[in-house]
Amino acid sequence: MSAPAAATLEHELAALxxxxxxxxxxxxxxxxxxxxxxxxxxRLFAAFxxxxxxxxxxxxxxxxxxxxxxxxxRKGAGNRENKALLDRLLGGMLPNGxxxxxxxxxxxxxxxxxxxxxRMRAKGVTQLDELVAQARELGARFHLCEMSADLLGFRxxxxxxxxxxxxxxxxxxLKTATKGSVVLFI
Amino acid sequence: MSAPETVLIDALGxxxxxxxxxxxxxxxxxxxxxxIEITADDLAFESDVRAWCExxxxxxxxxxxxxxxxxxxxxxxxxxxx
Numbered sequence: 001m002s003a004p005a006a007a008t009l010e011h012e013l014a015a016l017x018x019x020x021x022x023x024x025x026x027x028x029x030x031x032x033x034x035x036x037x038x039x040x041x042x043r044l045f046a047a048f049x050x051x052x053x054x055x056x057x058x059x060x061x062x063x064x065x066x067x068x069x070x071x072x073x074r075k076g077a078g079n080r081e082n083k084a085l086l087d088r089l090l091g092g093m094l095p096n097g098x099x100x101x102x103x104x105x106x107x108x109x110x111x112x113x114x115x116x117x118x119r120m121r122a123k124g125v126t127q128l129d130e131l132v133a134q135a136r137e138l139g140a141r142f143h144l145c146e147m148s149a150d151l152l153g154f155r156x157x158x159x160x161x162x163x164x165x166x167x168x169x170x171x172x173x174l175k176t177a178t179k180g181s182v183v184l185f186i
Numbered sequence: 187m188s189a190p191e192t193v194l195i196d197a198l199g200x201x202x203x204x205x206x207x208x209x210x211x212x213x214x215x216x217x218x219x220x221x222i223e224i225t226a227d228d229l230a231f232e233s234d235v236r237a238w239c240e241x242x243x244x245x246x247x248x249x250x251x252x253x254x255x256x257x258x259x260x261x262x263x264x265x266x267x268x
Contacts, residue, residue: 053203056210057241124199124228134207 031060031180035173038186039068039095040104041113041128047186048131055138060180063135064173065165066145068094070154072101073132073142075161087153094152098128136162143168143176190219190261197226198255205231206238213242213262221247225257232256 032054036047047069051061065073071094079091095101106112120127126134136142144159146167159165177183193212197205205226212222224235232249235258239246243263250257 049203052207056203056206057238058210059241123201124204125201126204138207138210 028181029060029179030058031062031176032182032184033062033064033173033177033180035064035066035183035185036069036073037067038104039070039072039101041072041098041101042103042105042116043186044069044072044098044101045128045131047184048128048135050184051135051140052126052131052138054182055135055140059182061135061140062143062176063140064143064145064168064176065159067148067152070145070149071095071152072098073162074154074158079158081155081157083153083155090153091158096158098132132162142166143172145169190221191216192221192223195222195224197224197228197231200226201228202230202234204228206234209235209238209260213244216262218262220262222260222262223257224260225255227254227256229254231258235260 032050034047034051036044038044047063051063054061071091074091074096079088079096083091102110103113103116117127119125142159142162142165144156144165144167146169149156149167156165156167193216195205195208195212197208200208205224205228209222209224216222226235228234232251235249235256236246238244239260245261245263246258247261248257248259
């Protein structure tokens with residue numbers, strides 16, 4: 001092969017390599033991003049069934065906890081410490097923990113939920129609080145929307161029972177969600 | 187060469203997503219190449235176990251159905267962080 005031909009080939013190869021690198025950066029990861037917005041028990045249940053399934057299939061799971069879900073996914077610490085009166089009132093009026101959240105339909109002052117939980121036990125369906133703990137165990141990352149948590153008067157300590165929950169904003173969500181092909185708002 | 191490790195999972199009475207979560211948990215415990223035999227009676231299981239194998243790169247060696255009871259024999263691919 002003549003020297004100029006080899007040089008052209010090398011040049012083309014370098015261009016192709018650069019293209020492959022650029023494309024790699026745009027590849028979708030096996031990542032599921034779920035915005036948990038609703039605080040109702042049944043909607044959280046749907047979110048965590050999907051999260052557990054995805055984790056079992058080796059997919060990365062990022063849960064972005066915001067608004068009403070920020071109330072229902074609190075765990076552990078009490079509502080009182082060092083809170084202003086209004087924050088305490090808000091915290092007290094909203095469900096503290098997933099199993100205290102109401103159903104979106106047929107809640108019947110908690111009777112409907114009691115009935116559902118009983119049926120779940122009878123039919124071998126995993127309970128919501130177990131799904132939440134299991135998602136954590138299998139490696140789901142929990143992100144707390146700092147703005148809505150603060151708006152509702154919640155402290156980071158109220159999520160301490162979940163382990164590491166990092167505070168984040170919308171930019172973190174968008175950056176993470178853009179990397180995966182499954183993005184859910186529940 | 188020793189025979190591959192075989193793990194039995196009884197997922198009878200478990201509903202979605204428990205059976206595949208149990209599969210995933212077992213997979214984290216054993217070595218790549220191990221065999222898992224799992225029995226479930228959830229109606230979604232047959233479809234889900236196929237999807238699980240395809241996604242995780244595991245091989246579905248055998249699938250037998252007996253009434254509502256489905257038994258799958260799976261040769262595992264390595265866990266991602268194993």
